[in-house]
Amino acid sequence: MDTFIEYVLQFGNLNKQQIDLIQSKAIEIELRKDEFYWEAGKAVKQIGFLTDGVLRVYYYNNKGEEITRYFIDEKHLILSGNNVDDFFIPSEYLQAITDCKMIVFTKQDWKDISETIIGWENIVQKIIAKHHTEKIKRRSDLISQDATTRYLDFIEKFPTLANRIPLSYIASYLGITQSSLSRIRKNIR
Amino acid sequence: MDTFIEYVLQFGNLNKQQIDLIQSKAIEIELRKDEFYWEAGKAVKQIGFLTDGVLRVYYYNNKGEEITRYFIDEKHLILSGNNVDDFFIPSEYLQAITDCKMIVFTKQDWKDISETIIGWENIVQKIIAKHHTEKIKRRSDLISQDATTRYLDFIEKFPTLANRIPLSYIASYLGITQSSLSRIRKNIR
DNA sequence: ATCACTTTTTGCCATTTGGCAAGTGCTTTC
DNA sequence: GAAAGCACTTGCCAAATGGCAAAAAGTGAT
Numbered sequence: 134m135d136t137f138i139e140y141v142l143q144f145g146n147l148n149k150q151q152i153d154l155i156q157s158k159a160i161e162i163e164l165r166k167d168e169f170y171w172e173a174g175k176a177v178k179q180i181g182f183l184t185d186g187v188l189r190v191y192y193y194n195n196k197g198e199e200i201t202r203y204f205i206d207e208k209h210l211i212l213s214g215n216n217v218d219d220f221f222i223p224s225e226y227l228q229a230i231t232d233c234k235m236i237v238f239t240k241q242d243w244k245d246i247s248e249t250i251i252g253w254e255n256i257v258q259k260i261i262a263k264h265h266t267e268k269i270k271r272r273s274d275l276i277s278q279d280a281t282t283r284y285l286d287f288i289e290k291f292p293t294l295a296n297r298i299p300l301s302y303i304a305s306y307l308g309i310t311q312s313s314l315s316r317i318r319k320n321i322r
Numbered sequence: 323m324d325t326f327i328e329y330v331l332q333f334g335n336l337n338k339q340q341i342d343l344i345q346s347k348a349i350e351i352e353l354r355k356d357e358f359y360w361e362a363g364k365a366v367k368q369i370g371f372l373t374d375g376v377l378r379v380y381y382y383n384n385k386g387e388e389i390t391r392y393f394i395d396e397k398h399l400i401l402s403g404n405n406v407d408d409f410f411i412p413s414e415y416l417q418a419i420t421d422c423k424m425i426v427f428t429k430q431d432w433k434d435i436s437e438t439i440i441g442w443e444n445i446v447q448k449i450i451a452k453h454h455t456e457k458i459k460r461r462s463d464l465i466s467q468d469a470t471t472r473y474l475d476f477i478e479k480f481p482t483l484a485n486r487i488p489l490s491y492i493a494s495y496l497g498i499t500q501s502s503l504s505r506i507r508k509n510i511r
Numbered sequence: 512a513t514c515a516c517t518t519t520t521t522g523c524c525a526t527t528t529g530g531c532a533a534g535t536g537c538t539t540t541c
Numbered sequence: 542g543a544a545a546g547c548a549c550t551t552g553c554c555a556a557a558t559g560g561c562a563a564a565a566a567g568t569g570a571t
Contacts, residue, residue: 194466202462254443261447265454272461273391276497277383279529279557300519308465313558315520468559469528489549502528504550 136184137236140208144263145256154249158242164229170211171227176220177213179237184208186233187294189302192225201306203268204230204291210260213240230298275307281317283307325373326425329397333452334445343438347431353418359400360416365409366402368426373397375422376483378491381414390495392457393419393480399449402429419487464496470506472496 137159138152147155164170170188171177188205202225205211213221238246247253271290275283284307288295295303304314326348327341336344353359359377360366377394391414394400402410427435436442460479464472473496477484484492493503 194463198466200462200466202458254447258443258447258450261450261454265450265458269391269454269457269461272458272465273389274383275465276461277387277389277494281557299517305466310559311518312520312560316558319520499529500548501530501550505528508550 136208137182140182140210141256141260144259145252147250151250155246158238158246159236160238162235162237164233164235166229166232168229169226170229170233170235171223171225173224173226174222176222179239180213180243181211181235181237182209183211184234184236186229186231187291187298188227188233189230189298189306190225190227191302191305199301199305201302203272203306204294206291209264210257212257212261230294230302280307280309280313281321283309284314284317285321325397326371329371329399330445330449333448334441336439340439344435347427347435348425349427351424351426353422353424355418355421357418358415359418359422359424360412360414362413362415363411365411368428369402369432370400370424370426371398372400373423373425375418375420376480376487377416377422378419378487378495379414379416380491380494388490388494390491392461392495393483395480398453399446400424401446401450419483419491469496469498469502470510472498473503473506474510 138147138155141147141155164186170181173192183205185207187207188211189201190203190205191199191201194200205227211227213223247257274286278286284303287303287307300314301311304311307314309317327336327344330336330344353375359370362381372394374396376396377400378390379392379394380388380390383389394416400416402412436446463475467475473492476492476496489503490500493500496503498506
């Protein structure tokens with residue numbers, strides 16, 4: 134829980150009372166490896182913050198292949214479609230790829246927080262902006278490099294992950310086949 | 323100007339008085355082809371909305387190559403780093419690639435609007451969310467497909483652009499060399 | 512330890528893309 | 542209209558990646 138407060142405080146100030154309010158609404162949950170946080174087509178009813186572990190977002194392309202769009206690691210806020218008010222039905226899957234710990238808020242509680250804490254929306258907006266800038270940057274940096282470089286960048290960004298999760302997740306994220314990634318790994322050694 | 327109001331109204335309601343306020347602050351500007359809206363390293367002092375034309379965002383990668391990160395077409399809000407409050411210095415270039423018309427607001431005026439119109443921040447947040455979802459989706463869809471498919475997708479998304487802007491912009495966006503793109507074009511004919 | 516199952520690696524060859532340099536075509540300038 | 546400049550195309554060959562199938566390695570249950 135403190136992780137979340139600490140994280141939020143980087144983006145704006147909160148007083149004791151405000152922190153208490155947030156803490157009183159927060160629910161700690163755990164996700165086992167391979168469990169889903171979202172599933173395509175199922176309404177999302179909560180706002181989550183990942184405190185431990187790694188998630189991946191994936192979807193099926195028009196060839197029916199499973200494509201990992203990106204990985205989410207610790208200290209990341211997960212907003213439904215980035216907008217709290219809407220009834221949100223995702224078109225992608227958000228799956229734990231390691232055991233995870235999260236803090237979640239019901240949409241109603243989150244709305245209460247937004248309405249009670251002046252400046253909360255602003256903080257959230259900053260967090261969203263940060264996440265998105267990172268995501269776009271990481272994604273588009275991928276395209277101007279060859280597959281080996283992309284893989285090396287991946288290892289650098291997620292050093293603990295490379296040997297713990299299925300190769301296929303990484304391959305589709307990098308935009309290459311699993312066999313190619315396997316060969317790239319061989320060449321790196 | 324009306325384009326902007328119409329656009330905003332898709333994301334939330336505004337009354338006459340609120341619309342008047344926005345209109346009173348809006349400044350219409352034009353950008354000639356190749357002019358910059360942002361330049362890396364130079365502070366951005368305004369919020370803009372593109373009503374006509376196309377912009378591109380580019381940067382230089384670690385090999386010194388110019389990489390087009392994405393294209394921005396009509397009806398797109400351009401927020402400095404997606405956050406109005408901060409003093410913002412971009413690390414990328416935002417350049418008109420056709421003649422463009424924009425509406426801009428000074429940061430102060432924008433702040434006044436935010437503070438005066440209840441729900442404005444919420445509308446803006448929705449717009450940001452929409453833009454980002456599209457961007458991420460478009461970008462990551464690029465990676466699971468071969469270059470020809472990527473180019474066809476590009477044409478579909480920007481039908482009027484393919485033959486009007488330098489090939490090199492499109493090539494770096496698609497993550498291939500200019501010669502490869504030229505060959506792909508030849509094969510498509 | 513064995514078996515069944517899944518994931519990863521490898522071989523073989525086809526296809527795609529890159530790198531480089533030369534050639535073509537178009538525009539601008541004088 | 543000749544020269545220069547720029548963008549695009551093409552030829553040639555090398556390197557990277559894909560497709561498919563089989564082999565190898567890893568995992569879990571009994």
